[in-house]
Amino acid sequence: MSFRKDFLWGGATAANQSEGGYNEDGRGVANVDVVPIGEDRYPIITGQMKHLDFDDHHFYPAKEAIDMYHNYKEDIALFAEMGFKSYRFSIAWTRIFPNGDESEPNEAGLKFYDNLIDECLKYGIEPVVTITHFDMPIHLIKEYGGWRNRKVVDFYGNLVTALFNHYKGKVKYWITFNEINMILHAPFMGAGLVFEEGENAEQVKYTAAHHELVASALATKIAHEVDPENMVGCMVAAGQYYPNTPNPTDVRQAQLDNQENYFFIDVQSRGEYPNYALARLKHEGIEIPFEEGDKELLKEHTVDYITFSYYSSRVSAAQKDQEKTGGNIFDSIKNPYLEESEWGWQIDPLGFRITMNELYDRYQKPLFVVENGLGAVDTPDENGYVADDYRIDYLQQHIEAMKDAVEKDGVDVLGYTPWGCIDIVSASTGEMKKRYGFIYVDRDNEGNGSMKRSKKKSFDWYKQVIASNGEDLDFTKE
Numbered sequence: 001m002s003f004r005k006d007f008l009w010g011g012a013t014a015a016n017q018s019e020g021g022y023n024e025d026g027r028g029v030a031n032v033d034v035v036p037i038g039e040d041r042y043p044i045i046t047g048q049m050k051h052l053d054f055d056d057h058h059f060y061p062a063k064e065a066i067d068m069y070h071n072y073k074e075d076i077a078l079f080a081e082m083g084f085k086s087y088r089f090s091i092a093w094t095r096i097f098p099n100g101d102e103s104e105p106n107e108a109g110l111k112f113y114d115n116l117i118d119e120c121l122k123y124g125i126e127p128v129v130t131i132t133h134f135d136m137p138i139h140l141i142k143e144y145g146g147w148r149n150r151k152v153v154d155f156y157g158n159l160v161t162a163l164f165n166h167y168k169g170k171v172k173y174w175i176t177f178n179e180i181n182m183i184l185h186a187p188f189m190g191a192g193l194v195f196e197e198g199e200n201a202e203q204v205k206y207t208a209a210h211h212e213l214v215a216s217a218l219a220t221k222i223a224h225e226v227d228p229e230n231m232v233g234c235m236v237a238a239g240q241y242y243p244n245t246p247n248p249t250d251v252r253q254a255q256l257d258n259q260e261n262y263f264f265i266d267v268q269s270r271g272e273y274p275n276y277a278l279a280r281l282k283h284e285g286i287e288i289p290f291e292e293g294d295k296e297l298l299k300e301h302t303v304d305y306i307t308f309s310y311y312s313s314r315v316s317a318a319q320k321d322q323e324k325t326g327g328n329i330f331d332s333i334k335n336p337y338l339e340e341s342e343w344g345w346q347i348d349p350l351g352f353r354i355t356m357n358e359l360y361d362r363y364q365k366p367l368f369v370v371e372n373g374l375g376a377v378d379t380p381d382e383n384g385y386v387a388d389d390y391r392i393d394y395l396q397q398h399i400e401a402m403k404d405a406v407e408k409d410g411v412d413v414l415g416y417t418p419w420g421c422i423d424i425v426s427a428s429t430g431e432m433k434k435r436y437g438f439i440y441v442d443r444d445n446e447g448n449g450s451m452k453r454s455k456k457k458s459f460d461w462y463k464q465v466i467a468s469n470g471e472d473l474d475f476t477k478e
């Protein structure tokens with residue numbers, strides 16, 4: 001067994017991190033627009049600090065991002081040159097429904113994605129569309145409180161109905177929510193949640209989670225009704241938790257941490273709340289706001305495939321006062337056996353294989369790796385060329401691990417779209433300096449730069465990987 005003949009090699013981006021054009025053609029303001037770079041970013045994305053409007057003393061990188069709104073043709077041509085078979089991007093909800101609660105979609109917004117999708121199809125690139133990648137209209141947060149409000153399920157229903165009908169026959173692969181488990185870690189970014197003084201944050205998060213899970217099942221139902229060819233996937237920020245030691249208390253903690261992550265896909269893929277979650281939430285006094293018909297909806301409309309991001313494995317310990325890894329929104333103990341990126345994300349290709357095995361074994365549905373990669377500082381020469389051996393090294397090891405999972409473990413994988421195939425704004429830090437791309441973009445953290453695109457060394461390397469369907473991963477180190 002090797003990679004499928006039609007394996008979907010490609011790359012991935014998200015609207016708010018790449019498009020810019022934040023106020024063009026009727027687009028409304030989104031939660032992710034008002035998240036600045038700098039020290040306030042973390043308290044804002046985690047919902048601890050209320051910040052729902054632009055002000056003069058912060059810099060907001062999503063406003064212009066890398067201006068893909070105006071450069072998508074040039075960017076997709078470069079993807080095509082690398083031989084992409086797929087491109088994962090997200091729809092900005094605020095382009096389609098600027099406030100979120102309108103009854104009719106914004107035609108100009110639909111048109112933008114028509115153009116973008118047509119450009120992909122022109123090169124035989126399969127669009128893989130994330131319906132919401134951390135974004136929602138700010139109006140839905142100000143007026144309704146974000147995903148804590150059940151009404152948002154209906155607004156999301158309107159969004160997906162418009163998308164499935166409009167792009168019928170052009171888009172087959174859909175993903176309902178990017179990294180749905182991010183609600184627990186970055187609830188403003190993940191679900192538009194801002195916590196009031198004294199409120200039970202866990203209750204609010206699981207209420208919002210329930211609404212997203214119901215919305216995801218509703219989307220799956222509508223997608224299949226509109227076009228039975230549609231494939232709908234869930235998406236989780238994956239990465240196996242290892243126990244810090246064989247001490248059963250550490251093993252148990254790792255089991256709990258893994259369950260916390262799997263909980264979302266357990267519902268989306270198996271169609272019901274797992275017992276461990278029902279018991280734990282009950283024990284903690286958290287109520288799940290089930291409404292009539294929810295259980296049936298969840299049961300009858302499970303996802304067709306499982307997508308996930310993988311950057312790193314994680315480590316759990318019962319005893320909490322241990323050294324943590326830096327820079328990651330997820331809490332993890334440092335793993336002494338692993339090297340780490342400049343942002344403290346630990347590098348574990350074998351963990352990728354382990355994670356794929358866990359996911360496939362648990363759900364028995366095809367997997368799609370929709371994010372993986374190394375965020376690093378690049379230093380271009382005067383022509384914008386970057387000799388990014390470190391990035392090739394990371395990707396090579398991870399593709400090897402994926403190959404092992406496919407060939408030696410029998411895991412069924414549909415495709416691989418490494419993250420930030422062109423440099424984009426970092427979600428956790430708002431930096432441009434943290435780059436993942438095969439294509440360099442001349443733009444810095446403060447918004448300076450020409451936005452010019454140039455090929456890195458990894459560009460030709462990835463082209464060779466795709467041309468050989470993952471067989472030729474070699475490169476010459478400089």
Ligand code: BG6
Nearest residue numbers: 014179309375425426427428429
């Ligand atoms: C995932 C997100 O969490 O990781 C992306 O889906 C994000 O939006 C990516 O950009 C990498 O994280 P960061 O913080 O390095 O941009």
